[in-house]
Amino acid sequence: MKKTAALTAAAILVCSAAHAATAVSIGISGWTGFAPLTLAKQAGIFEKNGLDVTIKKIPQASRHLALASGDVQCAATTVETWIVWNANGVPAIQIFQLDKSHGADGIAVRNDVSSVADLKGKTIAASAPGTSPYFFLAYILKENGLTMKDVNVVNLEPGPAAQAFVAGQNDAAMTYEPYLSTVRAAPDQGKILATTLDYPAVMDTFGCTPAFLKENPEAAKAFADSYFEALEMIKAEPEKSYGIMGADVKQSAEAFAGSAKFLEWQDKAANQTFFEGEFKSFSAKAADLLMEIGIIKTKPDLATIVDTSFIK
Template identity: 65%
Template sequence: MSLLKHKFSRVIAAAAIAAGLSAPAFAQETPVAIGISGWTGFAPLTLAKEAGIFKKNGLDVTIKKIPQISRHLAIASGDIQCAATTVETWIVWNANGVAGTQLFKMDQGMGSDGIVARNSITSVADLKGKTIAASGPGTSPYFFLSWVLKKNGMSIKDIKHVTLEPAPAANAFVAGTGDLDAAVTYEPYLSLVNSKPESGKLMADSLKYPAVFDTFGCTPKFIKDNPKAAKALTESYFEALDMIKADKMKAFGIMGADVKQTAEAFEKSQSKIMWADREENMKFFNGQIQAFNAEAAPLLLETGVIKAIPANLNALFDTSFLKK
């Protein structure tokens, strides 16, 4: 080999090594683990992952299905850094020492959450003394049940509570097991109950009792250490909504597959959900969440879910990442 060729080969090799060393740094994605449930309203997060939206925006996302009742434990342990859950749950977590900051509103139940009861029960007042299945204290179903009872002059002490997650609660209610008089569940499991009118009927839902608002948030540390990732998570959600608008059946197919539904079945499940776009987010965090928290926090205190209301409820959300 000539000296010129030898030098040329060394230059090429050095360039290749340099490229190999720099490529991973250039393409590095911020890892983030997100805790959710199978709730239909959280599906845009699944869409953002499966459609490559998160990856395109520089995120290496892992989605973990964790029951709401134990999701805060996963945050506290560091197993996840972010989560989707209901607004009042952020109050509960923060009141109990698990810090979390909401970044954006995801959805609002418009009849997608409900209390189903046996056909012999004719009103919410008739639930007094009855056996009702719902998730445990600190969860959305438990809160929704407490909220509906409160609005009808009762409390959780006036019923017999059986702890069952939304899917098992719906299945047990339809199967007639557990001596249940009523159950609290949500989509897609609410559709199962509604398809079996002989088992019971819808007694109250989140359309008549607007108390189900879902938001996405992360630990303050993650947000402080990864502001670009927090912004990317927010924008990825809005891009997922854009994809739903652009090709809804394709999007429904991807989201439905995650909960073993066809695109058509998922379309039906999401019909009673309102996903929040950027404009709706700005409205929600400019008055609506404050009004809701003013009622929710005292109810959580009254039901013993929290021992004290956080000093500043407005500190539980950060709207700076909503701006384009």
């Protein structure tokens, strides 16, 4: 009897070890596009799929430092930022797409600014070089025959940039949802000159360090599966989902739903289409612009900074 009990206990220990959740920390921001990751955490989807996830809110400008130090093993950021990180000595591999901005990123300007050309000589609040808002500003300017040398940039993160703008500071601000809605709600202070509807240059992906992916391929697959499950939950239980995601950024479910209208979360089918086409063309164009504005000195091999095996 004792022997049987001992064997049973041993079997339970082996089973528990086999199903032990993989502990992993991820670095994100309060950007609306990343919110399904928060939902996957809060709704128990990560846990169900064998992941013990710690979410850390880290500004994009320093997120790569957290990856390099091992403080986080995975992160969410824009496609061109992975190019910057890899070019500057922080190896990381994208494994699935999160979202595509459809008006959720933009530039707010005073009401006397009627075109991008009018930005010449203006003071614009934007995150530091190497971040999405900085890149997006450079992208908009280039598409209109201007360069970053034609404007004065004040480094502010998207939230503070929007707050400063509605408080009357600076001529323009680069920001994104949910902070862009702060500007939408204050028409007396200015207007939104252009967004990703005009310049489709902001798309986000999730990735991890090569070491984490090599050691934890099942966990990487679980991340992708969990994200897609979170999108299904949003469809099935929108009010509950928006409530959970909104609470994380101090928004009501209704306000968060309003922000979410300006982007499109990408399901598995959309992921597969994206990586076969737009991802490749945009990454090449982005790498050229990053070289031009001095963010990177050399281009990484773009084929080595993505692994789509986890979305198949």
